[in-house]
């Protein structure tokens with residue numbers, strides 16, 4: 357793998373890492389498997405692209421994107437809590453609805469972001485070489501996201517959120533409205549996913565309605581790899597591991613795609629197979645390790 | 652004061668599985684009452700406590716707390732006034748949170764939760780002194796995860812959490828039934844001490860007649876969704892286990908008669 361490819365993979369790991377942090381929040385903290393993300397990632401991209409092309413500041417467009425994602429999460433969580441629709445189904449419904457909504461927002465299946473200001477321009481204006489700007493912007497956003505979420509989960513409200521995923525009966529009897537907490541949590545999660553999508557769009561110079569496909573798979577793969585490799589003893593550790601898991605996941609894919617054994621090499625269409633193999637290895641690795649230790 | 656006014660509760664109404672779990676319950680729980688609740692399995696004791704706590708609403712009737720109508724209040728809202736300890740020690744605490752985090756959750760019962768620190772330094776001293784009271788050494792283990800504690804330790808912690816903020820009523824549903832006899836006794840003594848210290852109004856469901864007689868100032872007996880016996884003070888103090896067993900069988904007289912007819 358060339359240095360250039362490695363930097364690209366780390367960049368991707370960082371920007372999608374923001375999405376992974378959102379997925380960790382629903383999947384692990386709230387125990388709420390949420391497929392909305394496949395729709396809220398392109399939603400963030402679409403909102404940001406439309407805002408920028410309409411002349412809004414690229415940083416402000418990130419705020420709009422995050423708010424849009426938050427709303428999408430709220431819809432899923434309300435369907436689940438207030439209308440008693442199974443969380444998986446509720447999130448699938450929001451996800452497919454978002455497909456149409458995203459096309460409406462962009463007035464078409466995609467928008468190009470060529471010749472407009474993006475969040476990277478502010479960094480390159482400081483004299484940073486263009487090929488490092490992605491690394492810096494994404495790194496800053498990803499690290500701040502981890503810090504913010506870890507701080508939030510240490511607050512009174514955040515502690516109630518942790519407990520809601522752990523023992524809903526108990527927090528209810530301590531006066532917490534678990535519905536409100538779930539709505540807030542799934543909202544925050546999708547806000548982060550949309551933010552990630554907005555940054556991806558600004559980086560690759562386009563928002564596309566299809567860019568969300570496989571988001572949840574990549575998210576879960578990163579979560580599981582992160583937990584296996586870096587552990588999850590404390591909340592801070594777990595979220596850092598999720599972010600690092602995302603980087604490892606992207607590096608592993610870049611490695612696999614660059615692999616050549618004799619005449620064999622992987623195609624980009626083998627990505628799903630590689631992901632499946634990575635997740636399976638991460639899931640069985642602790643098991644194998646235990647067995648080997650016992651011998 | 653808590654009142655239940657003609658409360659009725661059916662489960663699966665209109666189906667073959669219909670259960671008439673609460674049949675016209677009228678009950679006034681006076682300030683400072685410590686009521687022990689007895690009755691056979693399925694008599695409706697837990698249903699009564701769940702109904703007071705707001706896990707579900709009665710089909711008819713009215714519930715008030717301090718003259719406030721709470722009949723349609725959801726459980727989380729009533730939690731401001733009502734504390735509970737469940738039979739299952741796992742239900743009352745959060746296993747992946749630490750002891751101090753659990754206590755910090757409890758100290759905000761019924762209050763707004765914002766972006767202040769979850770566990771505050773100034774509360775730690777309070778937690779320590781309360782934990783010390785239990786005599787289990789937990790005050791040295793504030794940062795241990797609750798999942799590491801034994802069932803008895805968890806139930807003791809739950810008792811603390813339920814009474815960290817003084818509730819209008821403390822509801823105990825067979826809260827020592829899942830513990831070994833020695834631990835059960837410790838938790839029972841702890842319950843008595845806390846109730847006495849804080850002058851709590853409380854209800855305790857039990858299947859142990861001795862406990863039903865030995866604790867509290869009032870006793871009610873349930874049978875088929877009705878309160879069939881309600882005594883207090885001197886009259887309660889004079890009760891013997893035999894009296895209760897007698898009452899029990901009298902209430903089931905009908906069924907016994909039916910049984911003997913079937914046998915004959």
Ligand SMILES: Nc1ncnc2c1ncn2[C@@H]1O[C@H](COP(=O)(O)OP(=O)(O)OP(=O)(O)O)[C@@H](O)[C@H]1O
Pocket residue numbers: 662663670672690691692693694695696697698699873
């Ligand atoms: N959520 C529910 N759904 C359906 N039926 C219920 C429900 N809760 C209780 N019941 C039924 O209501 C009746 C009263 O049950 P309850 O749990 O109040 O009895 P109990 O007096 O607490 O008995 P035990 O001593 O066994 O705990 C039973 O027939 C029970 O099957």
Ligand SMILES: [Mg+2]
Pocket residue numbers: 696697698824
């Ligand atoms: Mg019961």
